[in-house]
Amino acid sequence: MTIKTGILHVLSLLLLFTLPLLVFSFNAKNTLLNPDFYDKVLQENKFYENLSQNIALFFGDSLGGDGQYFSRAKQTQ
Amino acid sequence: MMQKALPYSAVKKQMKQNMGNLVSFLKGETDSFQMQLDLREAKTIVESESAARLGRRAENESVDAGAVAHSIAERIPDKLDFSQGLNSPVLMDRISEARIFVKIFLFAAEILAIAVAALIVLIIVVARDLKLAARRIGYPFFVTGIFSFASSSLLPLAMDKALGALPQFALGTGVQGVAASFLKGFLEPVKTQALALLVVGAVLLVFSFLYKRENAPEQPAAEERKKEKRE
DSSP states (O other): OOHHHHHHHHHHHHHHHHHHHHHHHHHHHHHTTOHHHHHHHHHHTTHHHHHHHHHHHHHHHHHOOTTHHHHHHHHHO | OHHHHSOHHHHHHHHHHHHHHHHHHHHTSOSOOOOEEEOHHHHHHHHHHHHHHHHHHHHHTTOOHHHHHHHHHTTSOSEEEGGGGGOSHHHHHHHHHHHHHHHHHHHHHHHHHHHHHHHHHHHHHHHOSHHHHHHHHHHHHHHHHHHHHHHHHHHHHHHHHHHHHSOTTTSOHHHHHHHHHHHHHHHHHHHHHHHHHHHHHHHHHHHHHHOOOTTOOOOHHHHHHHHHHHO
16 A cells, blocks of 8 residues: 555545535534524424414403403493 | 414514524624514504494493503503513523534534535545546545435434334423424435435546546556467
């Protein structure tokens, strides 16, 4: 084995170890640090729908149901 | 009524903006972040909707529908501030730690990209031969492609199995679903990139085996065989 082949072996091995790291770091950068990724995951799991419903329920309760509007109107007057 | 006033699309738009704020903060692009839902528009809708519903009956009983509708809408705050929940020192410490980690990660990722480019150039320079360089670069590309493709295909299966083995009360179905789609979303692009690496690696390897050097000296054994044939 000549020095040249030895160096090429080492360089090739280094490339072999760094390439997978590059692939995963590139993906981590493009997914974990990308708001669109979280948006997609949350949408798939119906997070927005649930949040919207929960907020509506919370304030809906505090406002009172449809039947209570008029009684509240009387109280206010 | 509130659900009509604050539809799913409005929540989605604002939450996406909030996540953008958090990510920008973690990346170090901003020095602070806000996570809030603006409810002002919803308040206006609730007020007009309440006034409309109260309308006729209020007229009959001489009640001021507008004033009542206003008092109803006033019970809704202008905004829901989620940042208040993050104000605890322990949580802020964790977020600051995450910010430092993200900074180091982004720096390391850049160094890694430069290192890989430098290694490829070095291999080409040292090899000084297309055939040799193609083989030395093709082999790591091909192996990385196989490794990345296998891991991105097997990890979700292993995760599903691990989550499935847990008792049902250990994780809510919501958490299980989020974890699965999180991993799937993360690994889906890896699969495509792995395939690209695999193809590039295979092409380089095939090229290195088929390519014939223009000025390559003929092998002595081959020459001898030719001589034998002539004789």
